[in-house]
Amino acid sequence: MMFKIGIVGAGAIGKEIARAIDDGTVPARLVALWDRKVDEAEEFAASLAQKPKVLPLEDLVKECNIVVEAASQAAVREVAITALSNSKSVMIMSVGALSDKELLEQIKALAREHHCSIYVPSGAIGGLDAVKSASIKHVECVTITTRKPARGLKGAPFVVRNNIDLDKFTVPTEIFSGPAAIAIKEFPANVNVAASLSLVGIGFEKTVVKVVVDPTITRNVHEIHVKGDFGDFHAKIENVPSATNPRTSYLAALSAIATLKQVCEPLKIGT
Numbered sequence: 001m002m003f004k005i006g007i008v009g010a011g012a013i014g015k016e017i018a019r020a021i022d023d024g025t026v027p028a029r030l031v032a033l034w035d036r037k038v039d040e041a042e043e044f045a046a047s048l049a050q051k052p053k054v055l056p057l058e059d060l061v062k063e064c065n066i067v068v069e070a071a072s073q074a075a076v077r078e079v080a081i082t083a084l085s086n087s088k089s090v091m092i093m094s095v096g097a098l099s100d101k102e103l104l105e106q107i108k109a110l111a112r113e114h115h116c117s118i119y120v121p122s123g124a125i126g127g128l129d130a131v132k133s134a135s136i137k138h139v140e141c142v143t144i145t146t147r148k149p150a151r152g153l154k155g156a157p158f159v160v161r162n163n164i165d166l167d168k169f170t171v172p173t174e175i176f177s178g179p180a181a182i183a184i185k186e187f188p189a190n191v192n193v194a195a196s197l198s199l200v201g202i203g204f205e206k207t208v209v210k211v212v213v214d215p216t217i218t219r220n221v222h223e224i225h226v227k228g229d230f231g232d233f234h235a236k237i238e239n240v241p242s243a244t245n246p247r248t249s250y251l252a253a254l255s256a257i258a259t260l261k262q263v264c265e266p267l268k269i270g271t
Helices: 012-022 038-046 057-063 073-085 095-099 101-113 128-134 157-161 180-186 192-200 250-264
Strands: 003-008 028-034 066-069 089-092 139-148 173-179 208-213 220-228 231-239
Touching: 003 012, 003 057, 003 250, 012 028, 012 250, 028 038, 028 057, 057 073, 066 073, 066 250, 073 089, 073 095, 073 101, 089 095, 089 250, 095 101, 095 180, 095 192, 128 139, 128 192, 128 220, 128 231, 139 192, 157 173, 157 180, 173 180, 180 192, 180 208, 231 250
Parallel strands: 003 028, 003 066, 066 089, 139 208
Antiparallel strands: 139 220, 173 208, 220 231
């Protein structure tokens, strides 16, 4: 069966996913798109070989097997509930929304009831398979340090509310340290990786997130440290920022594409 995919959100990541389906990288059909900027979505859809329809959410869901949320944390509730209630699987890119325990339990219950799945890509980090395996037994601590140049952190609620002039820093400076549950709200466009890490590890309250503004780098850097019964795990990844959105990493889009490939293909590799 050729999977039919609909994408909600035609920003940097949504477009990258759409192109990968359109050119055959993901063995599926792109049947529909939706974005609040309808004119831009229609122009983009017309540029693709598969010529997906531009449809509002309810209609988009009816057309596909899998709905990809690539819009925002605020959109996750409506997209996930609408898709799952109609027995359609959903892939969530704005995974920070799942720090809302009530929402997480609600969509898990809907997925069980309607016999479909919720997919969360690894995003812009590596090592989630190791953390998932380690969490079968006791894990003592999980810390993720995110380092970004100033342009990648501008506009974050924490930065705006505290009136932080990111351009004034001449050396790497930690501007935030706290639980993932708080970090995700303070940096919603920057630390989605912390949400994925929390989901497979020790939770949003115990996972520690540190955010560093670093004028010496041009890439987004994530460093993970996990300690538990299994031993110690350290991982570091230096990501090229998205060409159209410096707040996110190119690898986040590639991770989504790889997840869709795995969904659509018979061979599943990885924990």
